[in-house]
Amino acid sequence: MASGPDELRAKMVQIAGRYIERVTREVVQLKTLVDNAASGNLDVVREIETLTHRMHGSGAMLQFHEISGCAGEMERLAASFVASGTVDQPRMVEALANLQTAIDKAVAARSAG
Numbered sequence: 001m002a003s004g005p006d007e008l009r010a011k012m013v014q015i016a017g018r019y020i021e022r023v024t025r026e027v028v029q030l031k032t033l034v035d036n037a038a039s040g041n042l043d044v045v046r047e048i049e050t051l052t053h054r055m056h057g058s059g060a061m062l063q064f065h066e067i068s069g070c071a072g073e074m075e076r077l078a079a080s081f082v083a084s085g086t087v088d089q090p091r092m093v094e095a096l097a098n099l100q101t102a103i104d105k106a107v108a109a110r111s112a113g
Contacts, residue, residue, distance in 0.1 A: 016062050020110060023055055023067060023103055027096075030074075034096050038089040042082055048092070049078035055099075064106055070099040 030051060036044045052075040059068030074095045081087045 012062070016064070017110070019058055019062050019064065020103070020106055023059070023071075024107065026051060026055065027100055027103055030096055030099070034089065034092045037081075037087050037092055040087050042085065042087070045078050045081050045087055049075055049082065052078065052099075064102075066102040067099065067106055070095065070102045074099060 030048065033044055033048050033051070037048065052071045055071035056068050056075050059065070059071060074092065077088075077091055077095055081092075
């Protein structure tokens with residue numbers, strides 16, 4: 001039987017794996033939302049803000065700093081667009097590309113390690 005710290009480490013590895021699986025799915029959803037944000041629909045931008053807020057917080061807690069930082073940037077962009085009432089969709093596309101790169105790196109690192 002595993003000791004307390006070993007059990008905790010194993011559980012954290014499991015949770016981290018589920019997080020990576022989740023953000024891999026959610027980034028596909030984000031792509032659709034960002035495409036739809038071009039219309040200027042602020043409800044769509046609010047959805048982006050909510051989704052990236054969750055990615056940002058969970059990523060930070062699980063030590064996925066690059067994913068967390070990129071998701072946080074998207075969250076801040078979305079919040080600023082909601083506040084101003086205008087959407088700069090090309091900036092969101094760029095931020096989404098950075099988030100996708102961070103997720104791809106994390107997936108590769110988990111596969112290698």
